[in-house]
Amino acid sequence: MTRFHTRPLLTRGPFRPPSSVTGAPRPSRAWGRRGAAVVLVAALCALPGCGIRLGQGSPASLPSASQAEADRDALARHSVLIASTAQVVVASGDQSQRASAQVVADAAAVQLEALGGVWEPWATPVPTTYPTATPVATAVATATTQDLATALGDGVSAARDAASRAPSAQDARLYASLATAWSLQLRRISPQSVEVTGRDTTQMDEPVAGELLVTYDAARYAMEEVGARGDEAARARAVIDAAAARAVVSASLALGGQDTRLSAYGRPEGQGADDDAWAQEVWMTVMDTELAGVGPAGGQATTTSIDAAVAAGSRAQSWGAVVDAPLPGYDPGA
Missing domain, CATH: 1.20.1260 (Ferritin)
Structure with missing residues (x-):
């Protein structure tokens, strides 16, 4: 006897009229564009050589900084180190250098602002799995006047180099001004550390x-x-x-x-x-x-x-x- 296997009937839900009839909201066009953009990014990132993979916890590397950005960031980091070292010297009770160190600390705050602060690789907060920039160096609690002189001397060298290759006149003048300010501060704290030559x-x-x-x-x-x-x-x-x-x-x-x-x-x-x-x-x-x-x-x-x-x-x-x-x-x- 032949058996017939009957298919179950397709069930339908209640009839839902078009949204134009009911007044129900339609998906927005903006969402549609965003969805298309996500699809496009996903398609592009599927190509060989793409450094970002959707669904992974972090990008492969930090955004790269140009030479100009790297120079500015290095000088900002020097400003932070100089300021923190000067503050330790001020708090140390060394009365012979306290006033000079306070001038250095106050000046460093102005200098850091002029430099735009230390470079932040991400414009907004990111997960802890993302790579980040090297932590900014600050002074140890036992820093001395000699440590401050060393920080100023290193800053002078960095500022001179950055000024000589800065691509814009404004940056070159800013870095040259920094080199001069730090040199004169160093001369006040440690006169023998500065060789004054002038124009030959x-x-x-x-x-x-x-x-x-x-x-x-x-x-x-x-x-x-x-x-x-x-x-x-x-x-x-x-x-x-x-x-x-x-x-x-x-x-x-x-x-x-x-x-x-x-x-x-x-x-x-x-x-x-x-x-x-x-x-x-x-x-x-x-x-x-x-x-x-x-x-x-x-x-x-x-x-x-x-x-x-x-x-x-x-x-x-x-x-x-x-x-x-x-x-x-x-x-x-x-």
Whole structure:
């Protein structure tokens, strides 16, 4: 006898009219676009060489930073280390360096902000399985003034290198300003750690800019005036400083530079008969002008400007100036 296997009847649910009739919401077009985007990403990531795999806990590696970003991040990390080391020195009770260390700590906070902070690889919080950047180094609890000097010295080297290859003028000036500030802070804490060279006029192969030349000539004039009226110690220092300024002016003119010299230079207003203040002013102006003239990817020209700025700042310090600007000669809007 033949057996027939009957199929079960297909059951249907209750009739549901179209949403246009019931007023029920339809899936949004935005969701449809997002869904399509997910499908597209999934399709692309299925191709060979894609570094991201959907469904895995983390990407294979950190986003890569450009050389410019890496330089900025390295300097930001130096700022953090310098600040934390200075704070430990302040808290250590070393009264001989406490005030100087506090200046360094305060300046580092401004410098870190100007640098934009330490690089964060992810724009938003990510799972702990994601790779992350190297933790930022900070000072140990027993850090000393020598540790602070070491941190400043390392920062100077890094800032000089970054300034010489920075692709933009603004970055180059920021890094040159950092190198100068850290050099002058280091000179205050550990004078023997800083070699002050200035511009080597025997190595100059092109004239300085007209604006810079006039600041050197103003310094030369002020030093001659101050030396003529000062005591023996002031006269000796003024003679050395005047000779240094005169050498730059003469070398620049010999190379065909624009002669922007004036016949005389007035004492800065509001300083009365204070020759020391005049000397401080002219050398700080030289420092700021040297740094303002730094350009992008300047190489040796940039490091020469940094050396000259440090020398000018050091001369201002020798005349009693408190050169503690966090970013000397730097104008973020320039």
